[in-house]
Amino acid sequence: MALYHSVLDLIGDTPLVDVSALSPNPGVRILAKLEGQNPGGSVKDRAAKAMVEEAEKEGRLVPGSVVLESSSGNTGIALAMICRIKGYRLTVVLPENVSVERRQLLEVWGADIVSSPGAEGSNGALRLAQGLAAEHPDWLFPYQYGNPANPKAHYEGTGPEIWRDCPEVTHFVAGLGTAGTLMGVGRFLKERNPNVQLWAVEPPAGEMVDGLRNLDEGFVPPVFIDNDGPALLDRKLIVRARESIEWTRRLSDVGVFAGISSGSAMAAAAKGAHQLDEGVLVVLAADGGWKYLSTGAWTADLDDVVDRATRLIYF
Amino acid sequence: MSVSVRLPTILRPQAGGLSEISAEGGTVGEIVDDVVRQFPGTASHLKAPDGGLHRFVNVYLNDEDVRYLGGLETPVPAGAQLSIVPAVAGGGG
Incomplete structure (x- = not known):
């Protein structure tokens, strides 16, 4: 202990x-x-923490900043917990057909949820998030599919x-x-x-x-x-x-x-x-x-x- | 030799609405070529301009991605099942 x-x-x-x-x-x-x-319940805690801390190092996050991610669940939950601890706001684009517990967990951590069509799966959520990111250039979009901090968290951890x-x-x-x-x-x-x-x-x-x-x-x-x-x-x-x-x-x-x-x-x-x-x-x-x-x-x-x-x- | 090939929803309109067809060939490449011969509308969906597989297409031989077997040269045993599956951002958590 x-x-x-x-x-x-x-x-x-x-x-x-x-x-x-x-x-x-x-x-x-x-x-x-x-x-x-x-602590957030999945492997995604690792990448989420690495992506947020990398952005902090680069000066792209200040208290109250908005973080945006598309996720079928675990990355969103991990980011929601980390953003809550660190004082950022999180918007998650989530396909409407994920299990109810994922939505509930995001609510526990106070994330804003934007639903994307279930039939479009993670691809649809990603497209919608990319659109939101373009509309809000001041938001941080860590983009787990392309962020080097994601594999780095696993290479180092x-x-x-x-x-x-x-x-x-x-x-x-x-x-x-x-x-x-x-x-x-x-x-x-x-x-x-x-x-x-x-x-x-x-x-x-x-x-x-x-x-x-x-x-x-x-x-x-x-x-x-x-x-x-x-x-x-x-x-x-x-x-x-x-x-x-x-x-x-x-x-x-x-x-x-x-x-x-x-x-x-x-x-x-x-x-x-x-x-x-x-x-x-x-x-x-x-x-x-x-x-x-x-x-x-x-x-x-x-x-x-x-x-x-x-x-x-x-x- | 004839094997069964499962087609994704997106290719079915080019294949007379069929979800499963049979095709002839001893390798993955020969079978893909036979699918294209039978249903020419699938050509641009399956093949890249260099003759390889389209980058957003995965072909599975009995649930193994052929890119990590022998690619288009992979021998296909009798009774095998080929599945053509588009690459998507699935399971990204």
């Missing part, structure tokens, strides 16, 4: 816990990094923590999203040991893709391109909603109450573990399960949860 001077100091240094009891291959250990232990706690790591498995976690951790681990493999997990795009009007509305995060993502990644897999929810439930068998994207990453790790002789897989569990209780992910009929997952943004 220690005395902390600010909740901001509680961000990072998350636990790595052995969940090998769930490994389908006795030669393969699986360790989960529990990012839900961050998450990656070194994994290396300190488990230098025998052979694979790192995480969701792709903004690519911040994978690029930052991947770059750090590969510099230490070039044999470490980097696996990206993608949720099935579902209705987010159906909202595209044409292919040129497609999007690859600048963080991914700027870090030479195509060369850094070793593998990219889609994990379906059913497997994600099944593995989210399995995690609870070993006492890990994590969100559905953690189930996706575990499903990918389990699939890969079958194909290896031996290895030590570190899986990033991006958030805790709290924000998904209303989805019935653990207790409702699996078919019903999967059906709802195609309409709500769970990831």
Whole structure:
């Protein structure tokens, strides 16, 4: 136990816990990094804090400044907590079909919420935020998809923590999203040991893709391109909603109450573990399960949860 | 050899409204070329001017992104499933 001077100091240094009891291959250990232990409840506390503090260093934030972000949830929640502590106002553009807890948490921290059409998913939220940013040049738009402070938070935090706690790591498995976690951790681990493999997990795009009007509305995060993502990644897999929810439930068998994207990453790790002789897989569990209780992910009929997952943004 | 190819909503108008088609070929590239042969309207959506995949298109072979397998050269086994999926800002948290 220690005395902390600010909740901001509680961000990072998350636990790595052995969940090998769930490994389908006795030669393969699986360790989960529990990012839900961050004070804002997710891995996004790291990038949010780094982006805000970078802007402070550059003199772009003063007390009362407005911060704007588009987010399907966790980044908005992290920024809302950090802005509340630091005395900034936050406006979040949020797709209307995210789970109710995400909206409630933003309200806890006093963020202003602008809803974007659910059918347009994160892409639509991003477009709307870009429009607002253009109208309000005095607002800070950290733009997590393109902000170098996002991968840097993982290069300086998450990656070194994994290396300190488990230098025998052979694979790192995480969701792709903004690519911040994978690029930052991947770059750090590969510099230490070039044999470490980097696996990206993608949720099935579902209705987010159906909202595209044409292919040129497609999007690859600048963080991914700027870090030479195509060369850094070793593998990219889609994990379906059913497997994600099944593995989210399995995690609870070993006492890990994590969100559905953690189930996706575990499903990918389990699939890969079958194909290896031996290895030590570190899986990033991006958030805790709290924000998904209303989805019935653990207790409702699996078919019903999967059906709802195609309409709500769970990831 | 014929394999099943899943098309995203956005390409279905160019493919007679179908969500799943079958195409011939032994590699991902041959199969993509066969899709374009059957439905020429998909060409500009699938291929980049240099002959590679369009940058906003991901092709998955049994749920693995072919860019991290062998790209267009990736061999496609019998009974495989190819999925064509646009790249979007999904899961950005």
